Amino acid sequence: MSDGDELDVIVVGAGPAGLACAWEAASNGLQVAVLERGDVAGAKNLSGGRLYLEPLRELCGSLLDGAPLERPVTSESIVLTDETSSVSFRLDENPASGPPSSATVLRAKLDAFLADKLSEKDAMVLPQQRVDSLVRENGRIAGVKVGSEELRAGLVVAADGALSFLAEETGLRAKRPVDQYAVGVKEVIELDAATIEQRFNLPAGQGASRLYMGEITKGLPGGGFLYTNATSISLGLVFQLPAVREWRGEAHLWELMERFKERPDVASLIAGGRTVEYGAHLVPEPDLKRLPDPGVPGLLLVGDAAGFVLNTGTTVRGMDLAMASGVLAGRSAVEAKRNTLEPAACLARYRVALETSFVMREMRAHKRAHGVLSMPHLYGHYPREVATLAQGFFRVGADGANMTVRQAVRHLRKNVLGWRGYRDLLRFNRM
Amino acid sequence: MKVEEKVALNAIKAHKESHIVVNEEACRACDNRVCLSVCPAELYSLDPDSGLVKIEHAGCLECGTCLVVCPAGAVTWKYPEPGFGIRYRHG
Ligand SMILES: Cc1cc2nc3c(=O)[nH]c(=O)nc-3n(C[C@H](O)[C@H](O)[C@H](O)COP(=O)(O)OP(=O)(O)OC[C@H]3O[C@@H](n4cnc5c(N)ncnc54)[C@H](O)[C@@H]3O)c2cc1C
Ligand code: SF4
Ligand code: SF4
Secondary structure (H helix, E strand, O other): OOOOOOEEEEEEOOOHHHHHHHHHHHHOOOOEEEEOOOOOOOOOOOOOOEEEOHHHOOOOOOOOOOOOOOOEEEEEEEEEEOOOOEEEEEEEOOOOOOOOOEEEOOHHHHHHHHHHHHHHHOOEEEOOOOOOEEEEEOOEEEEEEEOOEEEEEEEEEEOOOOOOHHHHHHOOOOOOOHHHEEEEEEEEEEOOHHHHHHHOOOOOOOEEEEEEEEHHHOOOOEEEEEEEOOOEEEEEEEEEHHHHHHOOOOOOHHHHHHHHHHOHHHHHHHOOOEEEEEEEEEEEOOOHHHOOOOEEOOEEEOHHHHOOOEEOOOOEEOHHHHHHHHHHHHHHHHHHHHOOOOHHHHHHHHHHHHHOOHHHHHHHHOOOHHHHOOOHHHHOHHHHHHHHHHHHHHOOOOOOOOOOHHHHHHHHHHHOOOHHHHHHHHHHHHO | OOHHHHHHOOEEEOOOOOOEEEOHHHHHHOOOOHHHHHOOOOOEEEOOOOOOEEEOHHHOOOOOHHHHHOOOOOEEEOOOOOOOEEEOOOO
16 A cells, blocks of 8 residues: 555544544554644543443454543433423443443543553554645545645545544535534533442442433423543533524523533532533534445545434444444555555445444434434423323322323323324334 | 633633634624524624624634534634644543
8 A cells, every 4th residue: 555654544633533543553563643633632522421332342452451431331311301300211230240331431531541552553643733635646535734744645544523624625525514413512520439429329430321301402402411420420412503503592502501500400410519621512413315425545534524423312322433433444454555455445345344334234223313303392392291291190289189090191192192293103113 | 600611611722813714794694693692602792883793712612513503604614723722631
């Protein structure tokens, strides 16, 4: 693939996708450099905070050994909210022996750790390097431009995240379509370990995840999340951008975060905590039909740049898909170098590797989730009706009455399973 | 908490030049003005006298939301110069 002292691979972006790619390629003897615009890996990065480890165990080899995981998640809840109450579905698993299947993470630590690991393989991250554009030659991508400097490599990997100006430059993706994005805002709230474990009813060292839906986003498609870290809580809200654009709420978007924190059922969880950081980041909300081809000859897209994010309502996944696609791109680079493949053949290998891995399998399996999760009823009407029903079951009124199953069914039929509910149910079913 | 207080918690080294520029003409004609309410750091504001939309880049979280959401494509947005901008310590 390369001759002389030209690099084999230039990776743009030191997030999980780029770092996993560099690790795989460098582990197999390729000359790799990672260019990162931030001062260090992770400086510009933010996620909600739960990394699914199970799918990465084989793919990533020893890359994640010793990674700074905050807490393995053993307690999960889905919380439906209305104005005055919340209804939770909660799963508590007794901590099992062996490695955790998922854990909470903080990106500044995680990304710096992954970057450090590269030095074991004689690869490294070059910080404060902002790639401005691509270099083309003979119908392929042959390198990148950083300021006036040109850097060449056998392969360029665009791991430049949700905005991916590189994917845009190649024309693989349209200019930032609003309906393919959500925005997440997040606070990191410091709280001591004992308090966290007590409040979330956690065995020592274990963690909790809560996904919220309903009133908290004021009818906007989106939701909230809460993850427990070792000594802090990650709390945030995510909003789909098309609805935000048309939203004429009386508040600023950031104020909804304050209201979320002020809800008594959330305030009690973070009481006494101290917010130490406030961030925001885009989340790709890809529509499978418009997912870009994962590269052009000489350039492969990985992670958020390729649109590999899944929000199913019960899980939010980007980091595992980022790392998996990174490793697969790294492998394609290694094969290309070993067999002196043309850039187009390298891209073809990568496409096949994605298709036969869990990355594209999962993207396809959940292809309708995005559309279903855009249904406005999910964010107002349904959570409210579920709360009303739950209240009915648990309450005894002044007239001495407690809701009977028959009344509950009647209530459901009338308020939830109308023609509209039936249609929504069908959509759910197809999901 | 006020938004200024929230933003002030972050480590941000602002460059003297803004990495975000809005197109005055487009903003004047705009009847959406979503930038005013969507920016998580509330950095967009409307000057009541001139009717112009202004951006204060110094507290930018570099989320890119304003760029994607502006219906008129009036936002010119690039990453801050290397060595500048936000540095997440937790993320
Ligand atoms: C609020 C929120 C909650 C989330 N929750 C979860 C969750 O719980 N679990 C989960 O798995 N995923 C979650 N995600 C998604 C997850 O964060 C992303 O999918 C993941 O970070 C993608 O990794 P990446 O390496 O592709 O991109 P990024 O992590 O964004 O990395 C891109 C890197 O490229 C650099 N870069 C960009 N352009 C250039 C350039 N021109 N030159 C040099 N460097 C450049 C950036 O500085 C950055 O370091 C969440 C996302 C958000 C925003
Ligand atoms: S930046 Fe966009 S949304 Fe804001 S006023 Fe200007 S044109 Fe309108
Ligand atoms: S990038 Fe985000 S924080 Fe910065 S001005 Fe735009 S919306 Fe506000």
